[in-house]
Amino acid sequence: MSIYTPDWVKHAIFYQIYPDSFARKVPSHQQWLLNVPLENWDALPTFQGYKGGNLWGVIDKLDYLQDLGINALYFNPIFQSASNHRYHTHDYYTIDPLLGGNEAFETVLKEAHKRNFKVILDGVFNHASRGFFFFNDILENGPNSPWLEWFKIIDWPLSAYDGNLAANYVSWIDYRALPQFNHDNPAVREYIMQVGEYWLRYGIDGWRLDVPDCIKTEGFWQEFRERVKAVNSEAYIVGEIAGDASQWLDGTQFDGVMNYPFAKATTTFIAGDRIVQKEVPSFYKPYPPIEEESYHLDKIDARQYAKDINDLLQRHPWEIELTQFNLLDSHDTPRLLSLAGGDRTTVKLATLLLFTFPGTPNIFYGDEIGLSGGYEPDCRRGFPSEDQWDQEVLQYHRQLISLRHTYKALRIGEYHTIYAQGQVYVFARILEDEVLIIAVNGDTNPQEVHVSMGDRGESVFQIKPDQLIYGDGKINWNDTGLTLSLPSRSGLMVAS
């Protein structure tokens, strides 16, 4: 079977919007958005409060994002949902009224497409919410509900809102706010497939799928891919799989997954001892979970990083690697800045590695202006006003985005690790006569390293790039290879 993934994803730079916290604007004709009680925008986020960010606000930010070089948006859930993160879906066909409703989404989609942005939505198809109609009917009518088989009921009456009882129906991680669909019911399966198709027909460009590994029904994601791609063969399907995603990345299911293994390897290599252990996200920990206290996320050296990264790159077909969804953090992790104890250099070096890695890079809103925040919900702070931006962070984001757009090799070129010792990691991205070398020195001391070309190097480096296009340091070629002088904790990129 030949594997095909959407070409545009390989060339995309994603920006992830957490709608409640990104931007807010109230149009005069949507009276229901006025005077609603909201959390203060600048106050620390809470689990139950809303900041009231909405899609009208997003529209106002599109010029900023376009200017930054973004060309794809990933929205955290926007369907009607009784939670600020909107993972508790109440209605799969309605955009949340606090976000401006279907009208606002129609407008944002049009405006985004006008700027040649792609737009993907977050599909939460493993579970719904207690207010979701088909579950609500069971809550209201008990064993008489026509929708009994849509969920897996264990006992009556349902304990959905009943004090401190455990859920007596199957729910996601036994969290009774999130009753889990019975995907083995053909009606449920069809319902979800139609939701998938509906929004594609509406005009979105793909789906990010929440906890898709929780759906065990055979052929489910294969059918989803077939039906979604039948509507739009260029639709992007990216799954949230934190661990080994091989079984979903065989070309019959997802085009990529949220690349937490990349984030973990990059973080442990670059942040090293700076990692604030209490902030380590569950995605980086072993599964099944071990006792919280006993876990320690250890730093790794360049050699280990090379191993981790190359293992990762060889795990899936190259066509898939080019559409992996790469990230450093997300709404489900602390911001890298906070995980690294506030070390701005960690973020800078990790961002260099993100934008030079095969697969599509994703910027979690605010990372580009130095927003900090610990584990959820703290990582979901209100996007700050410009006077609070870290302009240096914004500057290197602009630069890296621009370089990724300029150099096709960064997007679809081969990946070769060429040096990995101590805290120094050097690799090349090569596409025909476009050759780039990227180097990172994670050490607190300056490093000078010599990359001997040897047999393999000779073939890789027919062209010897020597123009510094990003970062600090010096590069020299001689007969035996390449010498790099790297300041302490720095990175650079050279091009041919």
Place this chain on the structure above:
Amino acid sequence: MSIYTPDWVKHAIFYQIYPDSFARKVPSHQQWLLNVPLENWDALPTFQGYKGGNLWGVIDKLDYLQDLGINALYFNPIFQSASNHRYHTHDYYTIDPLLGGNEAFETVLKEAHKRNFKVILDGVFNHASRGFFFFNDILENGPNSPWLEWFKIIDWPLSAYDGNLAANYVSWIDYRALPQFNHDNPAVREYIMQVGEYWLRYGIDGWRLDVPDCIKTEGFWQEFRERVKAVNSEAYIVGEIAGDASQWLDGTQFDGVMNYPFAKATTTFIAGDRIVQKEVPSFYKPYPPIEEESYHLDKIDARQYAKDINDLLQRHPWEIELTQFNLLDSHDTPRLLSLAGGDRTTVKLATLLLFTFPGTPNIFYGDEIGLSGGYEPDCRRGFPSEDQWDQEVLQYHRQLISLRHTYKALRIGEYHTIYAQGQVYVFARILEDEVLIIAVNGDTNPQEVHVSMGDRGESVFQIKPDQLIYGDGKINWNDTGLTLSLPSRSGLMVAS
């Protein structure tokens, strides 16, 4: 102010469909409707079970209804709702999936309009349900909800599903399944107005409004009328007001109300002692309620009937009287057949009075084929298969409907009571040279009555109708007036 009501209503014959019990058909492409657990169609209805009637089934019945002479449909609620009666609205913009969803409604509306049927929907705007998004958000997020002001919360945490606690939020008749909107909130008001407009634009021909007297916000129904009529000036607005409706029938709010006073007067006159007291609906009882046991619905004679009916006809402007929504029973009362202890003649005579009364007659589904049923939910039985129909009942319905279509005087002619003594009631409907006389003898003995014309009669009866067009009996005119020979418990209609 000149009062205007929609002309088509004056000429309409409504058929009221209780969707869960009227007809069921499952199209092959709506897989979710297959294999759902349902009550047996012929079993007595329950409060929590579903029979699974749907809009696809209604489409299959349109030819039958057209053939019967129906030209307007009133649907009990069809919006997504976790109850078989669907008065617990979960989503005002979605047709219930068990009914076939928006697709089925679009089709039924198209098919109905193709047959020149008008279609009105049931709008439940006083209260929503526990699953309704804006309430569900409060349930999920407590005092942090942005929608706090959409309802009137009394205490935390909400007792919505909490055992046997009373509702600690304002709800309809303290029924905590039905949280009442805070209509004083401009956002709520606007939300409801937009729902009203939306479905009019979608193509419906009017709204039946549930418990509109419970909404006390000043100007609410005036604004509703203005906005609805701005979309379609011929839209019909009929309120569910059981008692004196004068304050709503001033021409600035509703075009008519559900005419329970007509039903009560007609029932007590015709059924008389046959009324099964335990079945008497609350609408016929005094308000505020008196002790159940002590109330007795007494029979009335023709003189009292004349008084009640003429009081009723003079209570509102004539333009309104012509668009009152007349009925003998509904989803909220026992079937007249059952209220009258099974006396088929009561139904026959009352139906004659219904179809000859000013205002639009409404047939509660199944009344036309002799369906019986006591107080709710019993009055909502599954519409039976043809072998169980009472063909005589169907026959006189056909005949009365046909006569109402033939004689414009029955629809918009003047109404004159000309005789009311003992159990004999005689009246005329007159439109220019179209003159009809309708007589009912509710007595168990045959009656011969002489209607002396006198001064007023001379002017009324310039034309002296003498052709028997419906029922049994004889009519004779002489110089002094009119003599009617009426068999026991019978009715007739004569035309000029």
